[in-house]
Amino acid sequence: MDSTSGTTPPHDDSKPDGRDHAGRTPARTRTGTGSGAPPGTAPAVELRGASKVFRTPSGAAHTAVRDLDLTVAQGEFVAVVGPTGCGKSTTLTLVSGLEEPTEGEVLVGGEPVTGIRPDVGFVFQQDAVFPWRTVLSNVAAGPRFRGVPKDRARQRARDWLGRVGLAAFADRYPHQLSGGQRKRVALAQTFVNDPAILLMDEPFSALDVQTRALMSDELLDLWGGSRPDAAAASVVFVTHDLEEAIALADKVVVMTAGPATVKAVFPVRLPRPRKVESVRLEPEFVEIHREIWASLGEEVRITRERGARSDH
Ligand SMILES: Nc1ncnc2c1ncn2[C@@H]1O[C@H](COP(=O)(O)OP(=O)(O)OP(=O)(O)O)[C@@H](O)[C@H]1O
Structure with missing residues (x-):
């Protein structure tokens, strides 16, 4: 089995000779940029x-995360799955x-995290848009906040709207878009x-399922080609959907x-490039799905049983 039981040792996704825990050579043949960290550079993200x-609200202590070790290499796409x-x-x-962590360390690029960083982008389930601004203005808002002059910010926003297939929707308002289009705006904004x-x-x-698959493909395309002059962005992608996690990621982290x-x-x-609908049919996909589900399903069951106990 290709899992690492217990916590993940920092920096340890592959052996020194480049092989993984199972002794096989990782097939990370992404198109575009970002084939991993150059030797000697810090991981993109590290929790120790x-x-x-x-x-x-009642004053009780609730532990949400406990003694968590996780490493994301530069240019790596990591999916995180776990029970609700x-x-x-x-x-x-x-x-x-x-x-801030109550205990332990969180590092980005080898530096302790002390607040929100300009080089970290977010995409959440809910759209983070200004409803009173046009799509173009929403996408230009990030660069404007970062001090990019207005014309340049709008030009960059237009470029990205083109890349996500929304060039014709620049003057619309968010409520005039479909859910999938709003997600494309969110990707462009990021x-x-x-x-x-x-x-x-x-x-x-x-x-919906079809739009979801399309968006996953678009995300992979954007990720692969987003930073032509630098390593691809390092991604931490939280999902409930194990198929989505496997289709997208270089590694899947199962939480307890x-x-x-x-x-x-x-x-x-x-191998990359991947198309999520076809990659799901690969025998290796089915095999890894079975392995991960054996690990994840146990945690889902524990969570359900706890829920049942507290309900009754
Ligand atoms: N600000 C907070 N104050 C108190 N408890 C919190 C806070 N934020 C989260 N929690 C609790 O911490 C636990 C973990 O929440 P979290 O949202 O991280 O889980 P999750 O795995 O993302 O959940 P889901 O899969 O349902 O989205 C939950 O029990 C939640 O109620």
Whole structure:
């Protein structure tokens, strides 16, 4: 089995000779840029023994994340799956700088996270748009906040709207778009800022199945070609959908029932470029799905049983 039981040792997705835990050579043949970290550079993201304890309104302590070790290499696409409520979103908020760990360390590019960073982009389930602004203005807003002159910001926004297939919708308002189009706006809004790290929290979960598959393909295309002069963005993608996770990622991280810690890490060696609908039919896909589900299903069952106990 290609899993790493227990927590993931930092920097340890492959052996020194480039082989993974199973001794096979990773097939990371992405088109575009980003074939991993140059030797000697820090991982894009690292959590070391990170824990997060929240105070509930009643004053009780609630541990959302416990002793979590996770490493994301530069240019790596990591999908995180786990049972509902286990602490996946909290893990992202630690990386984003929106929350501080109660214990442990969170590093981005080798530096401790001390707040929100301009090189980190987010895409969430809900759209983060200004409803009173046009699509173009929404996409240009990020560069404008970063001090890019208006004309240049609008030009970059137009470029990205073209890349996500929305050039003809620049003057529309968000409520005049479909759910899939709004997601494309969200991708343009994020990629226009040239993020080195992309944090995605169930970004496509509100979409129908077909649109979801299309958006996944578009995300892979954008990711592969987004940073022609630099390594591809490193992605942490939280999802409930194991098929989506495998189709997109270089590795799938399975979280335990809450409080979240890393249960196992599964490398995904499916070659790139990938099309999510066809990759699902590959025998290797089916095999890795079976392996990961054996690990994840156990945590889902534990979570369900806990829920049943507290309900009755
Ligand atoms: N600000 C907060 N204060 C108190 N408890 C919180 C806070 N944020 C999250 N939690 C709790 O921490 C736990 C983990 O929440 P989190 O949203 O990280 O889970 P998740 O795995 O992303 O869930 P889902 O899959 O359902 O989206 C939950 O029990 C949640 O209720």
